Amino acid sequence: MDVWTEALQDSGMDHRLDRDTSNCSIARTLEVVGEKWTILILREVWYGSSRFGDFERVLGCPRNLLAGRLRMLVEEGILATETYKEPGARSRPKYVITPMGMDLVPAVMGLLHWGDRYRADPEGPAVLTRHRGCGAQVNVHVRCEQGHSVREEDIESVPGPAFRMKAAE
Template sequence: MDTASDAMTLTGRLADGDRTGYREVCPIERALDTIGTRSALILLREAFWGTRRFEDFAQRAGFTEQIAATRLKQLVDAGVLAKQPYKSPGQRTRYEYVLTGRGRQLFPVLVSLVEFGMLLQGDARRLDLVHGDGCGAPLVTQVHCTEGHSVQLTATEARIRPKQRR
């Protein structure tokens, strides 16, 4: 079996090399089914930047209304965004889109994408994400275990959790 020096350690059934049966339950594939399109990620960027109204999502993201509507519906159906009614004076009730708890859990993903995008840009224009509240330090994403240890790729093991009996 080939093992790369910069890879996770696969254990149990994952280590046998045939992971085709795992694909149907893979959490990465499930996540990508939900947020893995460019349009979904751009709409999420807008939600994290405070966009709430449909017209603003479509305009700021540069998408047609049809694409924005389709992706926003998918994000609502996945529980990443929620629709909340609002009514401007003299207007009919409309809906705005807000991040849910599940959606806010994607914050580290957004920060990681910003970091990676800046890496790809090199010295080109940069978007800096910094800690507010008077701190001003740049944000970075790091992987930690539940005990608080910083964990590198090569110190990570991937294993399938046994099914729980009911």
Template sequence: MDRTRFGEMQCPIARSLARVGDQWTILILRDAFNGLSRFDEFEESLGIAPNILAARLKALVESGLLEKRRYSERPARNAYLLTECGQDFHQVLVMLQAWGNTHFAPEGKSVALVNAETGLEARPIVIDAISGRSVLDPAFRNRPGPAANERIRSRYEDGL
């Protein structure tokens, strides 16, 4: 399926993939969280072709994850900064990193999340902000939301 169809689906995961489901896109966001903001910085960090980088940055701006801000008029140069929507993706990257370290790093961790105050390695989990419980607890289930269509309703009708 193409991006347009994913973006038109009612599923929130499909809609998210329409915006960040490309490998380069996620790596650009990773680098943005690590402080990179300029085209040449992303290009050097990723070893990505300029035309591919330009297309991905444009898509990230159009999707509202990055904003383009001019920092030089001559020559014309832009910085790409995380928006609030882009900032919210950080927790996804943290969990993706932890998952990759656990399942796909037989040589050991190349990057570890640590508490800067204690130096101890973090073990991230996803919790419910209301109850403080892990969302992996069997008490949590998906159910249709108020905007769900019939397909979504039938998929999750036994959510509660």
């Protein structure tokens, strides 16, 4: 008997349908980064952009929307601001990635690789990701905490510490 079945055997409920998903980490993450402009801002940060004007020019995002997304990324701790000043100009903020933001690299790289495989231009990907140290292509792999490479079919989901069933109606 698997862990889900053991956890639910007395409830008579189908765990796929009757679990409480209000505390889902994926849903909470998407509240922060699950919008097109947010992911594209992160892409541009990784490509080296740091200034509001750079983001606006490259992305073509409306100013008010861009300002709101940058503010949210700073409030969430994904980006931080540092002040810079060009000669003869006023001080302005530039945006830098935080360690929390760097933890999003595998997720965004996964989206990039999926897009390169299924949604790329007929000529191929617009950008290639290479390891600066040796020049080899960078790939995203799923590994367990012991370092084993894990295939998708070998991943199991089991109840965690915050697992809950929906309240009885």
